[in-house]
Amino acid sequence: MSHIPVLLNEVLEHLAPQAGETILDGTFGGGGYARAILQAAPCTLWAMDRDPEAIARGAALAAEHPGRLHLIEGRFGDMRSHLAAAGIEALDGVVLDLGVSSFQIDTPERGFSFRFDGPLDMRMGRTGPSAADLVNTLSEGELADLIWEFGEERFSRRVARAIVKARAETPFETTLQLAEVIRRSVPRDPSGIHGATRSFQALRIRVNDELGEIERVLEQALSLLAPGGRIVVVSFHSLEDRIVKRAFQKAAGRTPGESRHGPAALLAPRAATEFTILTPRSVRPGSTETSDNPRARSAHLRALLRKPESRAA
Template sequence: MNSGLLRSESEFSAGGGALPHYHETVLLHESVTAMQAGAGKVLVDGTLGGGGHTHMMLDKGATVFGVDRDPEAHAYAGQRLSAYGERFQPLVGNFADAHSLLAHKGIEQVDGVLVDLGVSSRQFDCDARGFSFRKEGPLDMRMGPSSPITAAHIVNTWDEVELARIFWEYGDERASRKIARYIVEQRQNVPYETTTQLAAGIEKLIPRGPKKIHPATKVFQALRIEVNDELGSLRRLLDSAKDILAPGGRLCVISFHSLEDRMVKRFLRHTSMPEIDRPEWPEPRPNPDYTFRQITRKPIKATQEEVARNPRSRSAVLRVGERI
């Protein structure tokens, strides 16, 4: 073990110069414990980011493949984790493609896969990435350059029906149709180019309520999810998890909103049932998808201490399954 190497993002330095703070890792100890990181284990951090989870898993002696589609994340984590040598293996791509990415490295199965879903604080706080309506920036919202579309493309070219659909399905926006209609009308005069341009228009259309939540919040969430195919990526990962994980391997998923968590919950519940039954069947039948056992019947949440230190951890939930 290299216990002396473990430091937080804000403490890390390399080559005599400190790297800037990247991201406050969420549910760090809980998730690494659930992954059973240790010497001889081969693990995947599907959302490498600033390398917080990977750092602790490496520190416990594991070999870790760090997957991320963001070049900035790889540049930062590559410096931060250089002391671990070949035990840290960076992989550029989407965690949904982890199975094929590992196959190219000659790895058939691993002992654990961890994903920390959603946008990182680093990405969210960067004006040029276009994730936040609070800062002037391009309507981009891509987590990596491989994403084929931007938020600007969606709001400027999609029809009213499709805009309303994603605002409702991915943002739970009650005024989805009203906002979609407004966007289509306004873009005929001036195309949408910046985050504040879109946010200001929505705020003009729908004034803030008593809770003072910005009226563009849910629209921006929906656009981000669509741009990065976040739910599709999660589904692809879950579908391939049984092939990626060796028996006894752990699947750990940290999610931040109900759409993601519901998908993971249903997946683990279904794949952990030895038998399934339907009203039209005379008796239960073996479940062909029975490949996991649930480690967490209820989701693990951040402690009060973590929430006080990092308010963004408030909505984080961790679910864990084990390959049988």
């Protein structure tokens, strides 16, 4: 099973790891970023993942870098408490690779993908309600709202209706069982995207509270960044990227949609902020990378710097 870290060179460029720094990889996954960071500079790296299988895989990399790589099993939305328990009060860098990992997608028994048949699970941390629990118990209205909000599926009501009708005869247990019901309920997409793609995304996001986790981790990461520290985030769909963009704009003292020529800007001077956006526009992968790694096609990278002269709150 291969793992290709997305926008790796760009991540290293914006993170700029230095000797002696303390850095957090909040989404260890396959360890691609972690390995590159450890090779780039003699720094200390804390790596976190809610998936116990990812932490288990990291043991080999930790053995290659004794005393430099420390693994933590847990949600990155709880990073402050996890790091405090380890005695870490400030970070010089944070990197986050949002969404589902290649290992999770490519493991049929994890139930993230309809490319293979497997149990309808989708839980990153193996705890809490599964995707099967949701599709078998939520009302038709709740399912439609979920699929619209988190999957941006314009046929969400049609999909929800088909799910409720099918489960009345046979409860959903497998990925292909659900994917086929969804596929038959929506028109064929001219782009070639499978009809179940958006609905599966929606279920995965809801099962793992992914958007809530992103909001929590960004708030905590910014508060833990030391002066001169950097945070680099790679997202893979518009819902994720929108949260990151707005959090960075707020930290840098920018109000989305506000004109610098508007009344508010003319009447009041802009307050000094501790943060500077390093990526005025999101960084996108080039054609070579997307050809070599199709997963990179939807990636957006954004980076933020805590000004060296600022003081941590």
